[in-house]
Amino acid sequence: MTQQTSLNSPVIPREGIHPYMNGKIRSPAGQANGSTNDRIQIVDEQKNFTTDLSSQIEQWGLRDAGFGYNIVAVFGSQSTGKSTLLNGLFGTNFDVMDETNRRQTTKGIWMCRAKGMDVMVMDVEGTDGRERGEDQDFERKAALFSLASSEILIINLWEHQVGLYQGANMGLLKTVFEVNLGLFGKSQDSASQRTLLLFVIRDHIGTTPLANLSGTLTADLSKIWDGLSKPAELQDRKLSDYFDLSFTALPHKILAPEKFVAGVQTLRSRFSDKDNEDFVFKPAYHKRIPADGVAIYMEGIWEQVQTNKDLDLPTQQELLAQFRCDEIASVALAEFSEQAKSQRRPVEAGRVVEGLGSLMRDWKSQALSRYDRDASRYHQDVYKRKRADLLGVIDSTLSPLFLGQLKNLHKSCLVTFKKDMVAGMRGDAYNFADVVAAAREKCEKRFTQEAEEARLHDTDWVWEDELELLREEVKAVADQCRADETKKLINLTDRNIRKQLSEPVELHLNTASPDMWDKILNAYKEILEKGEATYLSKARSFNCTEEENTRALATVRKRAWLALRSKIDEQTADTVILGKLRTHFEERFRYDEHGVPQVWKPEDDIDGAFKKARDQTLELLPLYAKIAPSDPSAAYELPSDAGTLSLDDAQVDEEFDFAATLLVLSETKIMDLSSRFRKDADAYYVEAKRSTVSSIAQIPTWMYGVLVVLGWNEAMTVLFNPMYFTMLLFALATAWVIIQLGLVGPLLQVSQTIANEVQRQAAARLREHFSQPQLEQPVRSRPMAETGIEMDELESDDIKRRPNTL
Numbered sequence: 001m002t003q004q005t006s007l008n009s010p011v012i013p014r015e016g017i018h019p020y021m022n023g024k025i026r027s028p029a030g031q032a033n034g035s036t037n038d039r040i041q042i043v044d045e046q047k048n049f050t051t052d053l054s055s056q057i058e059q060w061g062l063r064d065a066g067f068g069y070n071i072v073a074v075f076g077s078q079s080t081g082k083s084t085l086l087n088g089l090f091g092t093n094f095d096v097m098d099e100t101n102r103r104q105t106t107k108g109i110w111m112c113r114a115k116g117m118d119v120m121v122m123d124v125e126g127t128d129g130r131e132r133g134e135d136q137d138f139e140r141k142a143a144l145f146s147l148a149s150s151e152i153l154i155i156n157l158w159e160h161q162v163g164l165y166q167g168a169n170m171g172l173l174k175t176v177f178e179v180n181l182g183l184f185g186k187s188q189d190s191a192s193q194r195t196l197l198l199f200v201i202r203d204h205i206g207t208t209p210l211a212n213l214s215g216t217l218t219a220d221l222s223k224i225w226d227g228l229s230k231p232a233e234l235q236d237r238k239l240s241d242y243f244d245l246s247f248t249a250l251p252h253k254i255l256a257p258e259k260f261v262a263g264v265q266t267l268r269s270r271f272s273d274k275d276n277e278d279f280v281f282k283p284a285y286h287k288r289i290p291a292d293g294v295a296i297y298m299e300g301i302w303e304q305v306q307t308n309k310d311l312d313l314p315t316q317q318e319l320l321a322q323f324r325c326d327e328i329a330s331v332a333l334a335e336f337s338e339q340a341k342s343q344r345r346p347v348e349a350g351r352v353v354e355g356l357g358s359l360m361r362d363w364k365s366q367a368l369s370r371y372d373r374d375a376s377r378y379h380q381d382v383y384k385r386k387r388a389d390l391l392g393v394i395d396s397t398l399s400p401l402f403l404g405q406l407k408n409l410h411k412s413c414l415v416t417f418k419k420d421m422v423a424g425m426r427g428d429a430y431n432f433a434d435v436v437a438a439a440r441e442k443c444e445k446r447f448t449q450e451a452e453e454a455r456l457h458d459t460d461w462v463w464e465d466e467l468e469l470l471r472e473e474v475k476a477v478a479d480q481c482r483a484d485e486t487k488k489l490i491n492l493t494d495r496n497i498r499k500q501l502s503e504p505v506e507l508h509l510n511t512a513s514p515d516m517w518d519k520i521l522n523a524y525k526e527i528l529e530k531g532e533a534t535y536l537s538k539a540r541s542f543n544c545t546e547e548e549n550t551r552a553l554a555t556v557r558k559r560a561w562l563a564l565r566s567k568i569d570e571q572t573a574d575t576v577i578l579g580k581l582r583t584h585f586e587e588r589f590r591y592d593e594h595g596v597p598q599v600w601k602p603e604d605d606i607d608g609a610f611k612k613a614r615d616q617t618l619e620l621l622p623l624y625a626k627i628a629p630s631d632p633s634a635a636y637e638l639p640s641d642a643g644t645l646s647l648d649d650a651q652v653d654e655e656f657d658f659a660a661t662l663l664v665l666s667e668t669k670i671m672d673l674s675s676r677f678r679k680d681a682d683a684y685y686v687e688a689k690r691s692t693v694s695s696i697a698q699i700p701t702w703m704y705g706v707l708v709v710l711g712w713n714e715a716m717t718v719l720f721n722p723m724y725f726t727m728l729l730f731a732l733a734t735a736w737v738i739i740q741l742g743l744v745g746p747l748l749q750v751s752q753t754i755a756n757e758v759q760r761q762a763a764a765r766l767r768e769h770f771s772q773p774q775l776e777q778p779v780r781s782r783p784m785a786e787t788g789i790e791m792d793e794l795e796s797d798d799i800k801r802r803p804n805t806l
């Protein structure tokens with residue numbers, strides 16, 4: 001017959017009907033809190049430790065309990081109702097023996113979470129087990145294991161066993177005392193390494209009071225303790241130094257089931273009710289193993305026990321701490337690395353990540369607090385050592401981000417600095433030094449602020465070196481800007497000087513005179529002086545060195561001189577200077593002293609006037625030839641170092657020769673220009689001569705008589721023909737109207753202008769004709785006298801060669 005416990009809770013499953021999965025037994029269907037009621041065989045019959053304890057503890061919801069949990073183990077002879085007691089006390093579902101078979105049910109060590117309590121309960125295989133026979137090895141190992149991990153050992157025994165050696169588990173207790181001495185004997189702080197031995201006397205009938213039973217048991221325990229062979233240094237240690245003893249009795253489960261249930265409930269409240277004055281879980285009993293390390297700790301203990309090695313708990317705890325701290329650190333690091341990775345790409349891509357410092361601080365503190373939360377419960381030395389390691393890894397992971405951020409910040413600040421410089425130098429009304437100072441201050445301020453933000457304060461990271469580099473680059477950029485500005489200012493000064501030079505040079509070169517160069521050079525010096533002064537006043541804000549200013553001024557001077565020269569070159573180009581000579585000549589030959597155009601008469605001395613005007617004009621050429629003022633004080637000399645100091649191209653500088661620039665027209669050029677001018681002058685001469693020839697041609701008086709005779713008939717025809725006569729009258733009327741309206745003058749003027757234009761055109765054609773190479777045609781033997789020109793008086797060879805064209 002299968003016996004069901006009469007307890008209200010829990011429902012105890014029958015043997016053979018539990019689904020056994022990987023050493024774990026699932027809760028029976030219908031139980032409210034299934035996962036928390038799973039039990040697990042942590043040590044099987046072959047003394048192997050389970051691999052599932054860690055996940056089981058997690059499933060029980062105790063993994064993060066820290067120290068907020070308790071462990072209880074039950075010891076006792078086989079089939080003394082241990083499982084029944086535990087199920088009653090803790091609501092667990094350990095197997096209970098089938099009455100009909102009376103076979104041992106609990107094998108190895110089982111563990112289950114107490115219902116409604118953060119307590120892990122261990123059901124240990126009964127001692128003097130029939131199946132194990134004389135195998136005391138398991139009993140010893142189980143005792144060692146339970147003592148190393150449990151706070152309370154429940155010793156379960158029948159009332160009638162009290163006073164007996166075998167039945168009362170005295171052998172087991174002796175083992176417990178022995179292994180306890182080995183484990184905690186040397187511990188100085190015995191107060192924190194205590195264990196409660198809770199004796200539960202079953203089937204207590206009541207005839208022998210509990211006090212008597214406990215007295216007997218205490219006396220037996222003392223006897224066992226005293227009989228132990230202790231090491232010399234522990235000789236004076238008492239049982240009470242290591243153990244607290246507590247005794248309780250439960251009525252007969254079969255004979256007094258209600259009282260039994262009530263007794264169990266009373267005992268249960270000692271485990272569950274913290275306010276109960278007999279509350280059993282005292283801090284001193286706790287083994288101080290954090291819940292998330294219990295599985296590994298127990299496995300380590302069992303391994304030590306199993307291999308019969310000396311079980312050194314501090315070492316075990318240290319090993320556990322190392323293992324768990326590593327594990328916790330790697331979990332914290334994994335999450336931290338994910339977070340850090342999210343910003344690695346933008347930093348590597350050159351971006352300045354906003355608020356990177358606070359992000360890094362957050363990641364770091366999250367990782368550390370996660371580590372501290374779980375690892376600080378472990379061995380303190382190990383915890384601290386591993387924390388330092390973790391900190392090292394975190395900092396070395398963040399360091400590249402910090403350095404990358406600094407580099408990116410450096411670049412970004414420099415770009416902003418350049419932009420600020422460009423923006424600041426827009427327009428004309430700016431002070432370069434102020435622009436640089438403002439941009440530099442802004443740049444350094446931003447770098448300092450953002451670099452400091454990115455720095456983790458508990459590190460030795462620094463950003464000052466990077467700031468120094470930034471400062472150097474900012475200076476280089478500012479210097480470059482200054483150099484560009486200097487060049488721009490030089491160019492501006494150059495343009496202004498060029499513009500101002502244009503007019504006076506043109507004016508004075510057009511009105512050639514002996515003091516022409518004096519005037520030009522004086523104007524030049526004045527303009528240059530003004531230009532230099534303007535340059536210096538503007539360049540003051542550049543904070544240039546003396547040397548830089550000297551070089552800039554040398555450049556300004558050289559450029560100004562070259563500008564003057566190029567203007568002079570422009571004004572003395574072949575066509576321009578020939579134009580000037582022609583104008584000069586025309587003014588003297590074609591116009592009289594009042595500026596009225598000359599009308600040549602036969603009696604005029606054309607040749608003399610021509611010669612005079614031509615010679616006067618030719619005298620101008622030597623004047624233009626060299627920049628040579630008549631007054632030596634007006635002379636200008638470009639400083640000899642102007643060329644070498646100039647900021648312009650070095651190649652050009654080396655070739656610059658000031659003396660050479662004073663020469664405007666070479667000898668050959670003068671000869672060439674003189675010859676070309678003579679040809680032009682000759683044309684004017686010929687034109688003058690033609691005008692006199694045409695003016696002397698007159699109509700003879702008899703020609704008018706001939707005209708009257710020859711035209712008589714035609715006149716009569718007109719007078720007597722009504723149509724012709726009408727036309728004549730119309731013509732006369734038109735003439736009368738014109739006279740009456742006073743339009744005669746304008747009409748004559750118009751006619752005169754047309755005639756002049758025709759004459760001018762003809763003269764131009766004629767001049768063109770004479771300047772053609774056809775002048776080289778062979779000379780015809782035509783008497784010179786016919787032309788009316790006295791050729792020997794002419795010096796011009798050309799005219800001598802062209803008599804037939806006249």
Ligand SMILES: Nc1nc2c(ncn2[C@@H]2O[C@H](COP(=O)(O)OP(=O)(O)OP(=O)(O)O)[C@@H](O)[C@H]2O)c(=O)[nH]1
Nearest residue numbers: 078079080081082083084096097104105106126253
């Ligand atoms: N007389 C009596 N019998 C009990 C009591 N509690 C349980 N039993 C019975 O004793 C038998 C053994 O019970 P278990 O709870 O399996 O005992 P156990 O010590 O866990 O057995 P093993 O696990 O095999 O060592 C069962 O048939 C129970 O019904 C009790 O208080 N008094």
